[in-house]
Amino acid sequence: GEDVEQSLFLSVREGDSSVINCTYTDSSSTYLYWYKQEPGAGLQLLTYIFSNMDMKQDQRLTVLLNKKDKHLSLRIADTQTGDSAIYFCAERNTGFQKLVFGTGTRLLVSP
Amino acid sequence: DTAVSQTPKYLVTQMGNDKSIKCEQNLGHDTMYWYKQDSKKFLKIMFSYNNKELIINETVPNRFSPKSPDKAHLNLHINSLELGDSAVYFCASSQGTPGGRAEAFFGQGTRLTVV
Numbered sequence: 001g002e003d004v005e006q007s008l009f010l011s012v013r014e015g016d017s018s019v020i021n022c023t024y025t026d027s028s029s030t031y032l033y034w035y036k037q038e039p040g041a042g043l044q045l046l047t048y049i050f051s052n053m054d055m056k057q058d059q060r061l062t063v064l065l066n067k068k069d070k071h072l073s074l075r076i077a078d079t080q081t082g083d084s085a086i087y088f089c090a091e092r093n094t095g096f097q098k099l100v101f102g103t104g105t106r107l108l109v110s111p
Numbered sequence: 112d113t114a115v116s117q118t119p120k121y122l123v124t125q126m127g128n129d130k131s132i133k134c135e136q137n138l139g140h141d142t143m144y145w146y147k148q149d150s151k152k153f154l155k156i157m158f159s160y161n162n163k164e165l166i167i168n169e170t171v172p173n174r175f176s177p178k179s180p181d182k183a184h185l186n187l188h189i190n191s192l193e194l195g196d197s198a199v200y201f202c203a204s205s206q207g208t209p210g211g212r213a214e215a216f217f218g219q220g221t222r223l224t225v226v
Contacts, residue, residue, distance in 0.1 A: 033214055037152075042115075042201060042217040086152055092213060098144065098167055099215050101154040 004091055004102035011108045018079045020105045022072040022089035029091040032065065033099065034074045037086045046074075046087075076107075084109045114138050117202045117218035124192055125226055131188045132221045134202030141206060143185040144215065145177060148199040157200075160185055192225045199223070 003025045012018045024032070030051050035043040049056045049063045049072070056063045062075040072089055086106050090099040115136045124130050136143065144167075145157040159167035163179045174190045185202060199222050203215040 031213070035217075042219045043154075043203075043215075045214050045216070048214055088154065090215075098156045098159050100156070101146075104152045104154070106152075 004089060004100055006087075006089060006102040006105045008103065009106050009108070011110065012079050014079060014081055014109055014111050016079055018076040018083070018107055018109075020074045020076075020087050020089075020107065022074075022102050024070050024072065024089070024091050024100075024102075026091055026100070027070065031092045032063075032072050033090045033092070034061075034063065035088045035090060035101075037088065037104070039085075043088065079107075079109050081109045081111060083107060113218075115202055115204055115216050115218040117200075117221050119221060120219060121222050121224075123224045123226065126192055126194060128192050129188070129190045130192060130223070131186055132200055132202075132223075134185045134187070134218060136183055136202075136204040136216070138204055138216060139206075140204040140216075141182055142204060142213070143179065143182075144203045144205075145185065145187050146201040146203060146217075148201060148220070150198070154201070158185075158187075189223075192223075194225050197223055197225045 006022050033048045034046045036046050037043050047058050060077045064073045086104045088104045089102040092099050117134045142161045144159045148154050157171045158177045160179045176188045179185045199220045201220045202218040205213045205215045
């Protein structure tokens, strides 16, 4: 089955690291994604990871994947106020032409 | 040079009316989607089309009828609008290469308010 869970809120101070967690249930997921949604805007793809990888780094973003535990995380280094947004993880499996999204984590960065 | 564009951005209408939302993508993708985002920001897929063919219909009421005249367009028509239809509707597209990355690119959303 498909079920993707995230914690709803995260609050950090500017300059700290943020870690947003995601758990999924579909073991046939091939790609996993992180999207960012700013207020009143659409979803912007931040990064992705293939299921045979366990880590991917992209500038301030680090994605960790624990396939055994079906756990995905997004670490944002040196978090800025402009990083305040809702972050969604999403999974895609081989069989279906769709992304299943997590519940979204609202990140609030305070100065 | 918008990749996925939806119109209108805002739509306010009365219960019982029929309305349409249009979506166009210029990315050359072969798969398009409609997602619904509710007031709690949960995103749920409604429909997916691949090369103009419906491949996913996620138990959406039949008041919602998607139409794909060509690969670049996917429109959503909603009949007899209800209060519970109020949400933000997102169009998205991806390249459906089997086993491929197929990340979805999203439009800016259409905020539908039914009064």
